[in-house]
Amino acid sequence: xxxxxxxxxxxxxxxxxxxxxxxxxxxxxxxxxxxxxxxxxxxxxxxxxxxxxxxxxxxxxxxxxxxxxxxxxxxxxxxxxxxxxxxxxxxxxxxxxxxxxxxxxxxxxxxxxxxxxxxxxxxxxxxxxxxxxxxxxxxxxxxxxxxxxxxxxxxxxxxxxxxxxxxxxxxxxxxxxxxxxxxxxxxxxxxxxxxxxxxxxxxxxxxxxxxxxxxxxxxxxxxxxxxxxxxxxxx
DNA sequence: GCGACAG
DNA sequence: ATCTTGTCGC
Numbered sequence: 001x002x003x004x005x006x007x008x009x010x011x012x013x014x015x016x017x018x019x020x021x022x023x024x025x026x027x028x029x030x031x032x033x034x035x036x037x038x039x040x041x042x043x044x045x046x047x048x049x050x051x052x053x054x055x056x057x058x059x060x061x062x063x064x065x066x067x068x069x070x071x072x073x074x075x076x077x078x079x080x081x082x083x084x085x086x087x088x089x090x091x092x093x094x095x096x097x098x099x100x101x102x103x104x105x106x107x108x109x110x111x112x113x114x115x116x117x118x119x120x121x122x123x124x125x126x127x128x129x130x131x132x133x134x135x136x137x138x139x140x141x142x143x144x145x146x147x148x149x150x151x152x153x154x155x156x157x158x159x160x161x162x163x164x165x166x167x168x169x170x171x172x173x174x175x176x177x178x179x180x181x182x183x184x185x186x187x188x189x190x191x192x193x194x195x196x197x198x199x200x201x202x203x204x205x206x207x208x209x210x211x212x213x214x215x216x217x218x219x220x221x222x223x224x225x226x227x228x229x230x231x232x233x234x235x
Numbered sequence: 236g237c238g239a240c241a242g
Numbered sequence: 243a244t245c246t247t248g249t250c251g252c
Contacts, residue, residue, distance in 0.1 A: 046244090047242080050244095090241095112241050113241055116241090140241080141242090142240090144240085176252095
């Protein structure tokens with residue numbers, strides 16, 4: 001998959017926040033995606049030691065949810081972890097993994113927020129806009145917004161709203177009984193109802209949707225064995 | 236000033 | 243994200 005060129009990552013915190021505010025205007029919150037979705041991607045990033053990041057992208061086919069491709073990439077850490085600015089830390093690794101991907105997923109699930117963000121531009125939206133690809137934010141915990149707790153049954157969900165203007169910015173979705181809910185939000189080129197439906201369709205008995213569950217598991221295993229990673233050692 | 240805070 | 247054991251519940 002082709003990547004945009006000339007992106008600068010050596011930004012100050014102020015500059016990074018301004019970039020988010022600007023790019024957030026480009027987010028499309030409508031279903032601008034193929035009629036039939038056959039491939040769903042899932043991206044997860046792990047930190048490896050004090051100075052490296054490992055990104056794993058898994059592509060799964062619908063409706064069987066069978067794994068069709070895995071791509072990995074290692075990059076040096078170029079930005080600290082700051083709540084709200086996660087994209088500037090993880091995007092270099094995710095983009096590199098996306099670059100070596102052979103298949104072209106119809107939609108990409110991200111282990112992060114999309115519109116459910118202080119400036120309405122979390123990692124899921126950032127990667128969606130940069131690649132002009134439908135994307136969904138699917139985080140394990142809350143960053144921003146108010147919501148009531150959904151009932152304890154798979155499929156139950158509540159709205160996540162912006163306390164400033166009461167806009168709906170996401171959904172809190174119970175994907176498995178007795179498990180903490182997922183925070184689903186629009187990344188890019190998709191509507192919230194469609195995003196919620198996709199996440200639910202991709203969960204086969206687990207809390208996380210299959211593409212993300214697999215990516216997370218593969219990343220965890222890759223980080224386990226070697227103490228230091230090289231691009232070649234990943235394969 | 237104080238708390239909250241994706242991974 | 244990472245550092246970390248056993249343990250309780252679905």
